Amino acid sequence: MRVSIIGATGYTGEELLRILANHPAAEIKYLTSESQTGAKIDSIYPHFNHFYDQALVNLADLDKIVADSDVLFIALPHGHAMEIGKKVSGQGVKVIDLGADYRFKDTAVYEKWYKIPHVHPDAKAVYGLTELYREAVRTADIVANPGCYTTASILTLAPLVKNKLIDLTSIVVDAKSGISGAGRGLNLTHHLPEAFENVKAYNIAGHRHTPEIEQALSELAGSQVVISFTPHLIPMSRGILSTCYARLLDGVTASVVDEAFHALYGQEYFIRLLGRGGYPATKNTRGSNFCDLGWHIDTRTGRVIVVAAIDNLVKGAAGQAVQNLNVMFGLEERTGLTQAPLYP
Amino acid sequence: MRVSIIGATGYTGEELLRILANHPAAEIKYLTSESQTGAKIDSIYPHFNHFYDQALVNLADLDKIVADSDVLFIALPHGHAMEIGKKVSGQGVKVIDLGADYRFKDTAVYEKWYKIPHVHPDAKAVYGLTELYREAVRTADIVANPGCYTTASILTLAPLVKNKLIDLTSIVVDAKSGISGAGRGLNLTHHLPEAFENVKAYNIAGHRHTPEIEQALSELAGSQVVISFTPHLIPMSRGILSTCYARLLDGVTASVVDEAFHALYGQEYFIRLLGRGGYPATKNTRGSNFCDLGWHIDTRTGRVIVVAAIDNLVKGAAGQAVQNLNVMFGLEERTGLTQAPLYP
Amino acid sequence: MRVSIIGATGYTGEELLRILANHPAAEIKYLTSESQTGAKIDSIYPHFNHFYDQALVNLADLDKIVADSDVLFIALPHGHAMEIGKKVSGQGVKVIDLGADYRFKDTAVYEKWYKIPHVHPDAKAVYGLTELYREAVRTADIVANPGCYTTASILTLAPLVKNKLIDLTSIVVDAKSGISGAGRGLNLTHHLPEAFENVKAYNIAGHRHTPEIEQALSELAGSQVVISFTPHLIPMSRGILSTCYARLLDGVTASVVDEAFHALYGQEYFIRLLGRGGYPATKNTRGSNFCDLGWHIDTRTGRVIVVAAIDNLVKGAAGQAVQNLNVMFGLEERTGLTQAPLYP
Amino acid sequence: MRVSIIGATGYTGEELLRILANHPAAEIKYLTSESQTGAKIDSIYPHFNHFYDQALVNLADLDKIVADSDVLFIALPHGHAMEIGKKVSGQGVKVIDLGADYRFKDTAVYEKWYKIPHVHPDAKAVYGLTELYREAVRTADIVANPGCYTTASILTLAPLVKNKLIDLTSIVVDAKSGISGAGRGLNLTHHLPEAFENVKAYNIAGHRHTPEIEQALSELAGSQVVISFTPHLIPMSRGILSTCYARLLDGVTASVVDEAFHALYGQEYFIRLLGRGGYPATKNTRGSNFCDLGWHIDTRTGRVIVVAAIDNLVKGAAGQAVQNLNVMFGLEERTGLTQAPLYP
Known part of the structure; x- marks a missing residue:
């Protein structure tokens, strides 16, 4: 499937890229960054030399991104994903948010702890702790990936x-x-x-x-x-x-x-x-x-x-997000997640 | 006062030496090691070059050590201090044990957790958490320095x-x-x-x-x-x-x-x-x-x-032991303990 | 191909296992350890839980190992590989030695620096710095994998x-x-x-x-x-x-x-x-x-x-060894080596 | 002697404070910080709790600082010390600069590598690598403490x-x-x-x-x-x-x-x-x-x-600066520098 990462330059975005580099079904379409638009991802993360050399695009291009993507990973500070989720709602693209915006059933709890109003309270997001909510994840349009x-x-x-x-x-x-x-x-x-x-x-x-x-x-x-x-x-x-x-x-x-x-x-x-x-x-x-x-x-x-x-x-962010991706798209759940731990 | 350290080559013994290097009233008499008798302490800990160059002596010399010391710090694995404490009892030397042997009022508790019989159950040891037991420490002959x-x-x-x-x-x-x-x-x-x-x-x-x-x-x-x-x-x-x-x-x-x-x-x-x-x-x-x-x-x-x-x-071992030493010998409690923390 | 690792419990052996876990053509046959024969590899390295649970075998079983393997990785301290290499010579099994035994064209240099006689001086080993000696590696029976x-x-x-x-x-x-x-x-x-x-x-x-x-x-x-x-x-x-x-x-x-x-x-x-x-x-x-x-x-x-x-x-030991394996067996050289670096 | 530290909140300033806390002849008068004027030093470095609680003053108070100090340590980025050194010249206060401004005999070398003009080229600064230039340090008014x-x-x-x-x-x-x-x-x-x-x-x-x-x-x-x-x-x-x-x-x-x-x-x-x-x-x-x-x-x-x-x-910055202080003021060179290394 076609994948874009909204907010690709933080550690969570970086880790998604690392994992997806060995995911046989994921094709990276767009990577966004507001502060470093135009820069190549491997100039920001030189360890990706030989893996990725895309230039970062701007969120202003969201329409194009949505048109060319089957799924968006959102790896932004809280407050942004709900704006994006609301905008792309109904356009056929699935969303996996690695931030907090969609994690609470009761948006009042979100508003109390995060101290901002929730702009997308009627979203039907599923909490993506895969082992506990797998069936709901399977058909979700928005998955709220849990915190670490x-x-x-x-x-x-x-x-x-x-x-x-x-x-x-x-x-x-x-x-x-x-x-x-x-x-x-x-x-x-x-x-x-x-x-x-x-x-x-x-x-x-x-x-x-x-x-x-x-x-x-x-x-x-x-x-x-x-x-x-x-x-x-x-x-x-x-x-x-x-x-x-x-x-x-x-x-x-x-x-x-x-x-x-x-x-x-x-x-x-x-x-x-x-x-x-x-x-x-x-x-x-x-x-x-x-x-x-x-x-x-x-x-x-x-x-x-x-x-x-x-x-x-990984299990606390990007790995579980890919696990959810696999569930949402009917793939074997381990796809792209078969690396042994790096020890010592 | 004349100080000897029984078991000088572990980290606790080493730390006592570091602190006592700036203690105006402590004179180091003997350092013992069973496994490295005869070696110089600064060959084992080269950072002590210019501070200490004593050769390590053997516990077999305990009588001489006791005769020439006002206080023994014992920094050995549990089980040894009570043997030594029993031997030197009544000879006028004070003992500060940095191990577990004298920490329990009820030696049955010691025997249960440490799984060896206590050989010196009638010792009148004082538990040396200085802030809580300062008055008892002042007149103690044996101080059981607390664990970290x-x-x-x-x-x-x-x-x-x-x-x-x-x-x-x-x-x-x-x-x-x-x-x-x-x-x-x-x-x-x-x-x-x-x-x-x-x-x-x-x-x-x-x-x-x-x-x-x-x-x-x-x-x-x-x-x-x-x-x-x-x-x-x-x-x-x-x-x-x-x-x-x-x-x-x-x-x-x-x-x-x-x-x-x-x-x-x-x-x-x-x-x-x-x-x-x-x-x-x-x-x-x-x-x-x-x-x-x-x-x-x-x-x-x-x-x-x-x-x-x-x-x-320090506060979890050698520093508190020196704090107790100061209390036992009527010195200002901070003596030798005035260094500012090493940061960063 | 069927792979055995002679000396599987050191870090080099461990790293071979990590890499080979994602190598599509390698089938692990035997893992040896002299000191821990019989133990399961994932009890020694718990991070391999879900990847490997083989019991370690003894080198005394070398004949059986050779019979069931296409290639032996030897990850032992120097001095052992040349004994093994000599024994298995001509039996059709390829050898990739991650130690020093086969690294020197002139065994006198080996003997001078390693201070033991070389027992297999007529071996036709190839020095496995792949980028420089690729063609020779391709047809080698014994590859001496370089030091880190x-x-x-x-x-x-x-x-x-x-x-x-x-x-x-x-x-x-x-x-x-x-x-x-x-x-x-x-x-x-x-x-x-x-x-x-x-x-x-x-x-x-x-x-x-x-x-x-x-x-x-x-x-x-x-x-x-x-x-x-x-x-x-x-x-x-x-x-x-x-x-x-x-x-x-x-x-x-x-x-x-x-x-x-x-x-x-x-x-x-x-x-x-x-x-x-x-x-x-x-x-x-x-x-x-x-x-x-x-x-x-x-x-x-x-x-x-x-x-x-x-x-x-990796490039200093197990990774380059797998790179050599790929060259020796006519596989695409990156096989099993496609993971992106782990950062941060 | 009365000591002030110009630029007390960087690691070099902090380390001077750590060392001087055990220096019997040094009395801390002023600590400066432009960005944190008014803050207490132990709020910036909580490990100094019980050692220092001075409020940081501003360099605008330089006249007062000079009047009340026998020596200024300057621990600022290059370019500032020469301005200060020039201003205080002839006012009887000694200067130990831990930056680069006074390190070069030939200010053209300074200007080439640091890419700014030197404003105090006629200063008679002494290079404070104590072991090599001790005699000159003894009578210096400005000491250029070497880099680490x-x-x-x-x-x-x-x-x-x-x-x-x-x-x-x-x-x-x-x-x-x-x-x-x-x-x-x-x-x-x-x-x-x-x-x-x-x-x-x-x-x-x-x-x-x-x-x-x-x-x-x-x-x-x-x-x-x-x-x-x-x-x-x-x-x-x-x-x-x-x-x-x-x-x-x-x-x-x-x-x-x-x-x-x-x-x-x-x-x-x-x-x-x-x-x-x-x-x-x-x-x-x-x-x-x-x-x-x-x-x-x-x-x-x-x-x-x-x-x-x-x-x-220490020897690469604040310790050598204190060693120079001791030389300049006729003190035993080890004064305040008698701590044993912290190991392990």
């Missing part, structure tokens, strides 16, 4: 919430992310001498991935879930580790927990179950679309601790 | 527990450590190509610092506290960030929390209160004896989240 | 030496390598706390890749070349940057230098010419088989400075 | 050049620097995801430290020296390793080389001679004012290879 922290955190907790194994008021998610998750924009916090040999938390009790995690868990639980979510910056480029804590309900045994994970994910290729006692490591997923999961029962405290590792730019 | 994770975790929670502000069953401690915390011994997990660009948890629900944290918190609470503690390895050399979660009891306001921190630590030089909303970062403490603390109230979930940053080898 | 530093250094200098543009006595090669180049064996130098935030040179005037570089350059020059080669360890996992200095002969202009690079490499897919003034960066090649080259004329000193960047485990 | 690459490179070559042991046309300097050397200003190249797991050269044949190295070597040689100098960026915060190559003149033996180093540096505290065969490592100097030197004779090529390691912010 979100993907890692929902996947850890879904089997527990869905099967009513945990106290829903007891959930704590402590997540650690490499710095590419913050994007390519310059910021003192991400300047190497500042970020190196350093760890810190940020946006405690206020990170925008919180309501997204809560929305999915609430839906699975059938009642409102509220969580504590704390993100941390780790001195590395790629990878998220999400460590999730919850209190097991009375009588829930270890083997019941095991079964919940195997029942939900046993057939999922991109979810690798390391089992009870397993220790996911971000490096084992680097460059791949896998989410590795391990869980632990703390009998002293009655808690279950589940750990997930993903590559934030 | 332990220091960071107890200091975050002490004001809350002491003032009965939190639900004691709700405590979760999620800690992140640089790899020097695992010592200088070789291990595939700490081989640079494996550890770089990688984060993972380890020893979930089983790390030996857990009972140590629980002992101190229980004492402060006046009742048994059980916590979930999860350590993580971060791709850096030094630093621990400890993120602690607990549910506030009904009616506990933000300003009550603020007061608890200021009341306990307001006069403590080595505890820097970043205040409510503050974000400690390990790099701001690197090479120094500070513990930086910031706390956050998550009104949506009713939790308080407290974050501590320390240098694991 | 070697590949980067020969490729920078070959156009200059071949076209007699530089003073052959003036060559200095200053190379910087990530730590995976030193393998998976444990060593204090590669322990993260020691290697992190650290750079140092090693084996000055004595590194074993020196005679290998000299052999290739001498052949190109038609006379003996002697160089100064200095390797350095850089705190990262993958990547080699090789900075090469030489004095231009009188009258050699910048455009003559440009032409020499374009003439030799203009048609080579895996050599990306960044041109005069170009700055290769190791990250732009990470995970790929590219060698990026840029050159600079220092008119003040009359020198040409050429910089090469490669991924030491 | 410069310090490491001149110190390696000085004994060889001074004693006429090497071919002056054969010098190649290949230097590797941590990223703090590029300052605190934001730049895509230094954004962690870009700089991490990456090495590259920059400014080949054009770096501005080249003429500075050449000036010092030419003076030592008594004739014009021209060198090839190549800087590289290494994924770490602090440290420079400089690897220097030169051809030994006929008849120069290894012991003659050894003697040259010992004669020049044998009594220098801050230069640690690791001897022939020694391997300096940047980590061994981190946070300290040491320059570690090791040299190697490559008998195959007739070259001597000398390696230097320094902390770019």
Whole structure:
């Protein structure tokens, strides 16, 4: 199919290009950039030398882009995708948005956390956490690709919430992310001498991935879930580790927990179950679309601790977007996503 | 005073030497190493060239060491210090043990978690978390210097527990450590190509610092506290960030929390209160004896989240040991600990 | 074709597996390990979960391995491959050795630098720097895959030496390598706390890749070349940057230098010419088989400075080995090597 | 003495503050910042909490600053210090400039490489490479503190050049620097995801430290020296390793080389001679004012290879500036510079 990427110069756009370079059915039509229109993509990302040498076009050409594309990936800061989605609605092009605009069923939640009005509230977007919403993705016109922290955190907790194994008021998610998750924009916090040999938390009790995690868990639980979510910056480029804590309900045994994970994910290729006692490591997923999961029962405290590792730019962004693309276009879901992780 | 270091070639011994190089009252007498007896310390640690060129002696010389020393720092794997402490008991030399042997009031707890019998159960050791046990340290003959994770975790929670502000069953401690915390011994997990660009948890629900944290918190609470503690390895050399979660009891306001921190630590030089909303970062403490603390109230979930940053080898080991040394010998507590953190 | 890897648990073996996982014509038959016979490869490298779950076999099974394989990759420390190569000689299996045993035309050079007798001196091995020896590789039974530093250094200098543009006595090669180049064996130098935030040179005037570089350059020059080669360890996992200095002969202009690079490499897919003034960066090649080259004329000193960047485990080892495999078996040379570099 | 720092918010200014925090004779009077006037220094650098809480003042207050200071450290981009130096000339305040303005005897060289006119050409500045120019520093009113690459490179070559042991046309300097050397200003190249797991050269044949190295070597040689100098960026915060190559003149033996180093540096505290065969490592100097030197004779090529390691912010900037301060004010040269390196 013909693919265009709206916002191709950020890390998410770059990663889509990396993955699609080995996707047999995707043909890249247009790449856009407002600030660098006219530049060649391999001058901005020299590692793409021999892969891509397209010149970046401007969003002003949206009509032409839509006419020549079967699907648009939108990799822009929030606020832009809903404008574009509204414009192209009904023109036959599918949209996969890697930002936040279409992630919330209730646009009031979006407006509260993102502090701007939603301009396309009647869009019928599908939340693209593929393993949980695959059937809806299949026929969607707009897919809201989940956030990076979100993907890692929902996947850890879904089997527990869905099967009513945990106290829903007891959930704590402590997540650690490499710095590419913050994007390519310059910021003192991400300047190497500042970020190196350093760890810190940020946006405690206020990170925008919180309501997204809560929305999915609430839906699975059938009642409102509220969580504590704390993100941390780790001195590395790629990878998220999400460590999730919850209190097991009375009588829930270890083997019941095991079964919940195997029942939900046993057939999922991109979810690798390391089992009870397993220790996911971000490096084992680097460059791949896998989410590795391990869980632990703390009998002293009655808690279950589940750990997930993903590559934030792949399963946490571009990889899952391509997984959704495959589902939407009836392709084998692994198409273009068959690379083994890059280790060491 | 005359100081000897039993086990001088690990990172903890090395760090003691670094700090004592600028301590005006400490005179280094003996450095021991069983595996490298006779070698010069600056051949093992070339950065000490121009600071130390002593040859390492053997523990077989313990009598001579004791005769010529006012204080022994013991920086050995657990199990050894209690043998030495027992031997030197009553000989007038003070002992500061940087290992686990003397950390537990109830040696049964030690025996359960460390899986060896305690050979010196009647020792009157004092737990050397200086800010909380300063008066006892002052007259102690044996000080059990706390673990690195332990220091960071107890200091975050002490004001809350002491003032009965939190639900004691709700405590979760999620800690992140640089790899020097695992010592200088070789291990595939700490081989640079494996550890770089990688984060993972380890020893979930089983790390030996857990009972140590629980002992101190229980004492402060006046009742048994059980916590979930999860350590993580971060791709850096030094630093621990400890993120602690607990549910506030009904009616506990933000300003009550603020007061608890200021009341306990307001006069403590080595505890820097970043205040409510503050974000400690390990790099701001690197090479120094500070513990930086910031706390956050998550009104949506009713939790308080407290974050501590320390240098694991300083406030988490050698620095606190020197702080205790100063207290034990009646010196100004900051002596030798006046270096500003090394940034960036 | 049927492929077996002799020595599958080191980083070179691991990287062969990573690349071959996407090679349409390669079928993995046997993986050997002496120390971990019987273990499954994905228990040693968990990132291979879902890719490989073979159990490792022992070299004692060599006859069976040979019978079932069309080609053996040997990824063992030097000294072993020549024993194996001798044994399997004439049995119809091709050999690609990633170690040093077959790299020297004159086995006396091997014996001098590696300090062991050569047991297979009459082997007709071909030096597998594909771009320079492609025709010979095509029909070779034994290919000696070049070293990592070697590949980067020969490729920078070959156009200059071949076209007699530089003073052959003036060559200095200053190379910087990530730590995976030193393998998976444990060593204090590669322990993260020691290697992190650290750079140092090693084996000055004595590194074993020196005679290998000299052999290739001498052949190109038609006379003996002697160089100064200095390797350095850089705190990262993958990547080699090789900075090469030489004095231009009188009258050699910048455009003559440009032409020499374009003439030799203009048609080579895996050599990306960044041109005069170009700055290769190791990250732009990470995970790929590219060698990026840029050159600079220092008119003040009359020198040409050429910089090469490669991924030491790919173009410097397993990738080039697969490139050679493709050439030996008449496949398109890029087969299995089409991944874009992993950036950022 | 009363000290003010003009330009206190960059890494060089920050490092001066770190060092001076333990300098018994220095009293900090003013810290300036144009862009952050009024802010407190510990809000910009929170690690200075408990050390400094001065508000930053503006350069518009220069008269007051001069009146209240015995010495000004100027830590500004080039072009500013000469304006200030000219203004304060004759007012009794000493100046130590950490930038380039006063480094060149021949201001035409400055104007050629820095591309701006020199406004204070008649200043009697002394080049502050302390070990080589100590006597002149003692009585100087303006000291031009050397650049970071410069310090490491001149110190390696000085004994060889001074004693006429090497071919002056054969010098190649290949230097590797941590990223703090590029300052605190934001730049895509230094954004962690870009700089991490990456090495590259920059400014080949054009770096501005080249003429500075050449000036010092030419003076030592008594004739014009021209060198090839190549800087590289290494994924770490602090440290420079400089690897220097030169051809030994006929008849120069290894012991003659050894003697040259010992004669020049044998009594220098801050230069640690690791001897022939020694391997300096940047980590061994981190946070300290040491320059570690090791040299190697490559008998195959007739070259001597000398390696230097320094902390770019200490011996390469603020530490040497304090060393010069001590010399200028008649203090013991090590004052404030007695910290052991921070390792690991």
